[in-house]
Each structure stands twice: as structure tokens, then as C-alpha cells.
Amino acid sequence: MILAHAFGARYDLPVPLYLFVLGGALVVFVSFLFVVGREAEVTPGEPEPDTSYIAVNRAVPAVVGLVVWAGLVAAGMTGSQEVAENIVPTAFWLIIWIAVPISCGVVGDWTPWINPFAVLARLADREPTRRRVLNGPALAWPEWLGFWPAVLIFFLVAGGELIYNVWATRPAVTATALLAYAGISAAGGFFFGAEAWLRRGEMFSVLLSTWGRTGLLRFARPGRRGFFGGLDQGFEPTVSRMTFVILMLMSVTFDGLLATPAWKNLELQLPPRLSVGSSGYIAVAIAALAVLVGLAWAFFGGFSAAVRAAGRLQGGVVRSLADLVPSLIPISFGYLVSHNLDYLLVNGQLLIPLAGNPAGLNGWNLLPYPFNDSYEIHRQPLPPAAIWYIQLTLIVAVHVAAVFIAHRHLARAARDRLLARRAELPWIAAMVGYTMTSLVLLAQPIARGG
DSSP states (O other): OOOOSSOSSOOOOSSOHHHHHHHHHHHHHHHHHHHTTSOOOOOOOOSSOOOGGGGSOOHHHHHHHHHHHHHHHHHHHHSOOOGGGOHHHIIIIIIIIIIHHHHHHHHOOOOTTTOHHHHHHHHHOOHHHHHHHHSSSOOOOOTTTTTHHHHHHHHHHHHHHHTSHHHHTSHHHHHHHHHHHHHHHHHHHHHHOHHHHHHHTOHHHHHHHHHHTTSSOOTTOSSOSSTTGGGGSOOOOSHHHHHHHHHHHHHHHHHHHTTSHHHHHHHHHSOGGGOTTSHHHHHHHHHHHHHHHHHHHHHHHHHHHHHHHHHTOSSOHHHHHHHHGGGGHHHHHHHHHHHHHHHHHHHGGGHHHHTTOTTOOTTOOOSOTTSSTTOOOOSOSSOHHHHHHHHHHHHHHHHHHHHHHHHHHHHHHSSSHHHHHHHHHHHHHHHHHHHHHHHHHHHGGGOSOO
16 A cells, blocks of 8 residues: 655654754754855846747657656546555656656756646647637636645545545546646636646646756756756745745654644644544644745745835835745755655555556456565565655755855845845745754654654
């Protein structure tokens, strides 16, 4: 079955929890001291890189994407409804939802031409048909709509992973959602044109392009070649875009929150009508995620206002936040990888036996060992200490990168070096606070105590 997002074995951290957390905060502060006196060589960064290149389908990857999508829908609809026997839950919730975003964060966003929802949106973007149906060209994307469709879809899918996962991971439910979303994406491409829909409405395109900013390659998008090269470009300074990015960050944080003793105690104290898995509990958890996003908005927005005041920066708070949030993307990516590392190593093995019988149908074991039910899952592929040191190394690296990114932006935005240094102080405080909170949550599955 699908395992929880936790480590196969709990163990004591090599250092006390408070040293683990303070050490992470110290890394951020020391990195700041290292870069604060250095000149930043920067080039102007435009908000939201041009995405016009996504308007062309490429035959081979498009066919591959559509075949994989159709196969998952068919396996989920017609195959076994036992989670452990059907490839759909593992393929979507482990590979598509976690492994693919991580790969984009490492390599860059390689998915635009293979993403079946993007392919369907482009196939539906036919001007002659649209003129016959609408008696005119594609509808203009309303300014008030912004990124809200992508925000809503992301919130619903994140809830499926974290909150109502017992229901959402059922093969037929996941397959039905994939089919329904394909229809939504095709409709978006038809009514608004593929580029408008993929740029702001199609959740996977927005999500993976955002993670792809940290990757090594640009795949025709603006930015420096190399890791984190796409983060010189600020995000579009709108509330909806900022909400999407903050929701990305907080979904990882909320996943860690669910593993804390405080949340477990809360679950035990809830009345029977709010027991885990009930509709009442789901409503409480959804509200908690929404509140967390609101608190993060207030936290980062408040510090962005302080940065703007200290550095006498041009533009409003949302503009300032849109320029500063790219510096948080590496940190969040580090926690995304660290939090899911053991989950990927253990549950990823489920794809091996499932490859011989993807739909879990009786008598359909077509491949020999290890691609059948004889394969045994290795529940601890790496020693727990090795995982911890991998996490620690990654977290240190992404924090250092985040400080450099913030430094580069503020050196460009402020009118002189003195104002740039003043502006960095509030944002470093925000990064330290985010770091300490995230490290506490990250340590919960691997430590018995502080």
C-alpha cells in the first residue's frame, strides 16, 4: 500500500533538535555575513519569463504524454481498486506529483511538450473551430482571474495528497480526476487559447515552470544557465501569483505539520464527529491549510514591507514580495526533496512489481521476477543516518543559494549599497524564521525527541 510520508524507522538525531534548528539558522546568518560586503554582478530581471515557446506541440513527446495519461485512466477505471495492486496511485501521487517536480527543480522544466494536459490544450486551440463556435477569436484572459484557476486546482490536489488521501488515492478516483482535468484543460485551451491557459490556468504548467527556475537548464526560458539561474526573474506582482507560490511553499510545510506530536495530540482530542477521515476532520484540515497560507502571506508580506521601507524601494508591497519570493524557492525545494527522500526510495520500488501487471488484473502477470508479486520492498534502502546527512548537506546548500539570490535582487533594486544592506536585514530575519520552522517540522519524522 502507499506508505505515509515518513521515514521507515525513527531514530535519534545525531545532535539535539535545538542544535539542529539553531545550526540551520546560523547557516543563513553566516551566509548573509559572507555576501553582504560583496558586489553583486546582476543583469536586469523581467517578471515572469516569456512562455510563448510552449505554443507548439512536438509529436513524439506529445504522443508519449497522451499514451501515459490514457493508460493511467484505463488502469484506474478498469483495474483493481486495491491501492497496492494498481499502478495509478503510485504513478500519479509519487511520480507525477513528487518525483517530476523534483526532477524539474534539478534539471529544469523539461515537461511542456510531454505534459498531456498542455498537449490537449494546444490541440484544442483551433481558431477556425473557435470562430464557428464562438463567432469570434479566443476570449481574452480576464485580469481579475489571474492565476486563481491554478491556485484552486493546486489546493484541491494538495488536499488529495495530504488531507483526504484515503479517498483521493483510490485508483478510480485518481483516474476520474485525470479524465476530468483533461477536459478542463482542453476547454481552457479552446476558449482562451493555449498560451493564456498554460501560462496562468493550467496548474501543472505553472507548478513545474516555477520549480524549473532552480534547475540546471533553461529549456528556452530566460535566465542564467546553471542552477537557480531562472530565479533572477521576479514573479508577476499579483496577489494570485503570490498566493500560488506561497501555497507551494506551505504545502510542504503543512505536510511536515501533520507529522508533529502537536497535530497528533489535536487529532486525539477532537470529538468523535471530527475523527480522522470524517468529513468534519477534512473540513478542519482544509481550514488549517488555508489559515497556514494566510499566515505565511502575512509573515512574508510584512517582512517585504519592512524590506521596502528599509531600502526605500520602488513599488508596493506585492511588487516587493514578488521580487523577494524567488529567494525562498531554493529553500522550499530543499525541504521538498528532504521531506520526500525516503518516501521516494521506499514507495518508488512499488513500480517494479506493478510494471508486470499495471491494472492489478488476475492472471495478467506478464513479466518475470522482479516485475511481479514476488518482489519484496526494501523498507530501508539507505541507513537513516545517511539520509540525515544528505538532508543536512542539501539544506545548507539551498540556504546559501537563497541568501545569494536575495542579495543579488536587493543590490539591483536599491539605489545604493547602503540601502541594499539595510534592506537585506529584514529579509534575512524572515528567512531565519522560515528556516527554523521548517527544520523543526522536517525533524519530526526522524527524531524521538529534542
